[in-house]
Amino acid sequence: MRVFNTLTGRKEEFTPGERGLVKIYVCGITPYAPSHIGHARPAVFWDVVRRYLEYVGYTVRAIQNFTDIDDKIIAASASEGLPPLELADKYARQYLNEISELGVKPMQLYPKASEHVGEIITMIETLIAKGHAYEVGGDVYFSVKSFEEYGKLSHRTLEEMKPGARVEINEMKEHPMDFALWKAAKPGEPSWPSPWGNGRPGWHIECSAMSAKYLGLSFDMHGGGTELIFPHHENEIAQSEAFSGVKPMVRYWVHNELVNIRGEKMSKSLGNVITIREMLNKFPARAIRLFLLSAHYRTPLNFSEEGMEAAIRGCERLQTALDNLGAFCRDSKPEPGGSVLEPLEDAYEKAQLTFHESMQDDFNTPGAIAAVFDLVRELNAHQEWLASHPASAANYLDGLARMVSVLGIADDPRKAQGGAGDSALVGELVNLTLELRQKARQEKDWATSDAVRARLGKLGILVEDGPTGTKWKRINPDGGDVRASGATRIHA
RNA sequence: GGCGACAUAGCCAAGCGGUAAGGCAGGGGUCUGCAAAACCCCGAUCCCCGGUUCGAAUCCGGGUGUCGCCUCCA
Numbered sequence: 032m033r034v035f036n037t038l039t040g041r042k043e044e045f046t047p048g049e050r051g052l053v054k055i056y057v058c059g060i061t062p063y064a065p066s067h068i069g070h071a072r073p074a075v076f077w078d079v080v081r082r083y084l085e086y087v088g089y090t091v092r093a094i095q096n097f098t099d100i101d102d103k104i105i106a107a108s109a110s111e112g113l114p115p116l117e118l119a120d121k122y123a124r125q126y127l128n129e130i131s132e133l134g135v136k137p138m139q140l141y142p143k144a145s146e147h148v149g150e151i152i153t154m155i156e157t158l159i160a161k162g163h164a165y166e167v168g169g170d171v172y173f174s175v176k177s178f179e180e181y182g183k184l185s186h187r188t189l190e191e192m193k194p195g196a197r198v199e200i201n202e203m204k205e206h207p208m209d210f211a212l213w214k215a216a217k218p219g220e221p222s223w224p225s226p227w228g229n230g231r232p233g234w235h236i237e238c239s240a241m242s243a244k245y246l247g248l249s250f251d252m253h254g255g256g257t258e259l260i261f262p263h264h265e266n267e268i269a270q271s272e273a274f275s276g277v278k279p280m281v282r283y284w285v286h287n288e289l290v291n292i293r294g295e296k297m298s299k300s301l302g303n304v305i306t307i308r309e310m311l312n313k314f315p316a317r318a319i320r321l322f323l324l325s326a327h328y329r330t331p332l333n334f335s336e337e338g339m340e341a342a343i344r345g346c347e348r349l350q351t352a353l354d355n356l357g358a359f360c361r362d363s364k365p366e367p368g369g370s371v372l373e374p375l376e377d378a379y380e381k382a383q384l385t386f387h388e389s390m391q392d393d394f395n396t397p398g399a400i401a402a403v404f405d406l407v408r409e410l411n412a413h414q415e416w417l418a419s420h421p422a423s424a425a426n427y428l429d430g431l432a433r434m435v436s437v438l439g440i441a442d443d444p445r446k447a448q449g450g451a452g453d454s455a456l457v458g459e460l461v462n463l464t465l466e467l468r469q470k471a472r473q474e475k476d477w478a479t480s481d482a483v484r485a486r487l488g489k490l491g492i493l494v495e496d497g498p499t500g501t502k503w504k505r506i507n508p509d510g511g512d513v514r515a516s517g518a519t520r521i522h523a
Numbered sequence: 524g525g526c527g528a529c530a531u532a533g534c535c536a537a538g539c540g541g542u543a544a545g546g547c548a549g550g551g552g553u554c555u556g557c558a559a560a561a562c563c564c565c566g567a568u569c570c571c572c573g574g575u576u577c578g579a580a581u582c583c584g585g586g587u588g589u590c591g592c593c594u595c596c597a
Contacts, residue, residue, distance in 0.1 A: 040527095042539090060597065069597050103595065185592080187526055192593065234595085256597035257528085263596095288528085289597070294589075298596080325546075326536065330529075331590065338535055341547035348546085351560065385544085389537085397537050401545035408545095411561055477556060484558080495559050502560085 032087075032391040034252075035329060037260060037284040038184055042393055047251050048282060053084050054246040055093040056281075058238065058255035058263070059141065062097055062122030063107040065306045066129060068323075068334055069256070069290040069297050075323045075439075076287055076394075077254055078135040082437045083390050094140040094245050096238060097123045100231050105220055115221050116145055129307040133316050134439045140245060144237035148223045151232045151240045154274055155212045155225075163273040167203040169215030169228045175208045178269040184284060185261035210266055212236050235266040239274065242267075248277040257286045287328045294333060305334065317350075318343040321440045324396040345404075349441040352407040353431065354504060357444030359417050359424035371423070375413050379427055382406035386434050396438065403434050418499040461492055465501055472496075 032045040047053045057077050060070055077093070084091050099119035108115040127141070144151075155171055158164040163177045175181045175189060182188050189208060211233035216222035222229040242250060248271070255264065264284065271280040289296060292303045310319050322342035326332045382402045389398030410417065410427060417424040432443035464483065471479040484494045493506045 058597070061595085066597090071597090073597050101595085185526075187593080191525055254597095258592065258596060261526090261592065262594090287597075289591070291590075296591075296596095321546090322535090330536090333535085335535080337547075341535065344548095345546055348560095355560090392539095395537075397535095397546090398544075401537065404545055408562085412563090414561070472556085475556070481557070493559080496555075496557090497560060498554070 033393055034283050034285060035393050036282075037286050038279070038281075040186065043283070045283065047089065048249060051088070051090055053089045053091050053252065054250035055081070055091065055252045055254065056238070056242045056246055056250060057093065057095040057138075058253075058259055059095040059097050060123075060126055061101050061103060062099060062119045062126060063101065063104045064122060064299075065308060066122070066126045067297060067304045067306050068310060070126065071130065071133060071307050071310070071319065072290050072323050072328075072332065073254060073256060073287050074130040074135050075133060075320050076328045076396075078130075079324065079396065079438055080252075080394055081136065081138075082439070083394070086433070086437050092246065093138040094142060094241070095138050096241055097141055097143045098234065098237060099123065099143045099145045100221065100237075101234065119143075119145075126307075129311065132311055133307070133319060142241045142245065144232060144241075145221075147237060147241050147244065148232060150244055151236050152213075152223075152225050154236060154240050154243070154270070157274055158212065158270065161273065163269075164212055165205065166213075166227050169230060170203065170211055171213035171227055171233075172204055172209040173212050173266065173270060173273075174205060175210075175269065176206055178273050180272070181208075181269050182265065184265045184268055187261070210235065210262065212270070235263055236270055238263075238267050239270040239280075242280075243271065243275070248275040249280060249282065251281075252283045252285050253281040254285045254287070257288055260284075260286055288331045290332050290334055292334045297334075314339055314343060315346065317346045317440050320438065321346050321400070324400065324438055324440070327393075327395060327397055329393075346440055349403065349407060349435060352410055353428065353435070353441055354444045355414060355499075355502070356410065356417065356424050356428035356431070358502060359414075359499075360421050360428060360445070370420070372413060372416055372420075375409055375416070375423075375427070378406060378409035379430060382409075382434075383430060390437070399434070399438065400440075403431070403438075406431060406434075414499055461487070461503055465494065465503060468494075469501065 033042045034045045035042045055077070057073065060066060077095075081091050081093055097119065099116060104115050104119050108118045111118055113121065123141070123143070127137075131137070155164060158173065159166065159171065162174075164171055164173050182192075189206075192208060213225060213227055213230050213236075214233060215227070216229040216231065220231065222231050242253070253264070253267075268280055272278050291297065292305065295303060297304050318339060319342070322339055323332065325338070325342065382405050385402035385405070386399045389395040389402060392398070406427075410431070417427070428443065428445070435441045436443065464487065468480055468483040471483070487494050487503070491506055492503050494501065494503050
């Protein structure tokens, strides 16, 4: 498996530090407002990475932090009238609920900065003792000049950073690029006691402290958006490696590109933010995932209604294929010999291969998705054959479902839950209705046949007559959202 | 001003030296009582200009354009 490493600027062969175990730290959010699509991209991407690594046999230990001590939280706290930590907790929970609805499997741990102040203070004390940090008037700063490799992640030198001069002027700092490890408390702000007086941690140190605590001084992958490369991750390396002397702190730095909208960066000031909640209210979670995965994680993704529309259609196509296979599996017709259909078998093997080669090549999800669609086309093309070979249908369904479940963009109909509140009784009633309708069809009583189909449609049951029999599935009566995969065939 | 990324059919998007995956949309067929689903056929020489090479969308140089970072930010 090859992974692009920001540190070296190249794709590298991936090998975990410990055999069979992959340790991942993903930079999470600062919970001070509802999360938007830009937050959903890394959440879904890392979920897929995790699923794939587990799929190929690794044990994954992944954590994602919440920065719950921060200027923005303090500001939002004042305007919302909620204590800072409560406000952060509220939005953190909201975020977790939303990504859960997006099908993201929970990570092992979501550590919060506020709960690791002790570890942070210990780390700062060591940095001071080692001459990498200094205290000035209650603040503690990291000395960038004390870490000769400063800039190695973002590929720039201290000299290159001066010209732009977008550096805050702070008389107290020894070097303009020195950054705060600890900030002296200001009135009204949350603060903790420390050897340097009351105060709070700087932004970057929490990640160094928490990753060290839960993953060790050197771990496999560290993720985050590209905008975090500098200064956040550059500073993390400096702190962690200066603190422990262990290098590298992170073996593979993996950064995702951002989500834009109409070619512009999504930001509150431009007023073009689309929240995860809004997305979930409007589109099926599966389609949101397909959309987010339709571009490689290292290329910017432009949000658009058209893009979502395409993703919705794509998901429907996938689910229809899965549902059909599920219906064929349940077919009780006897298998006429264990024959194999060559073109199908070839397509299946090729799809499997392409899927894995794509995922192994720096998590190329668009390539993996293409492999899935290739297979779906072949499967669809041989529906009649599959309908009379349930064992083969089950076999291909297994394979297709495995691929699709790594991406989380469709369900195995055999495992899917029925529609909310639906019981087996509903299924039986629909089947009964369709059997009666079938009699009408045989008598060419199209008026009755069409009326039944229309009535069922109003109830959210989509009826389709095809060459392999009549199928039905549960849909959302308002939208096209396929809720359950009750595809059952009524034989002609 | 510095650092970096990207530019492929109407839209989205793979490709990493051997003559362009996939999805959506569109057109034409097949199947079908109708509808739907599905299948088949149709579309790009890869921003521009040079260069390297037997051969480049893929490598190098120069343009043009877009975007990101350099300050909080997924």
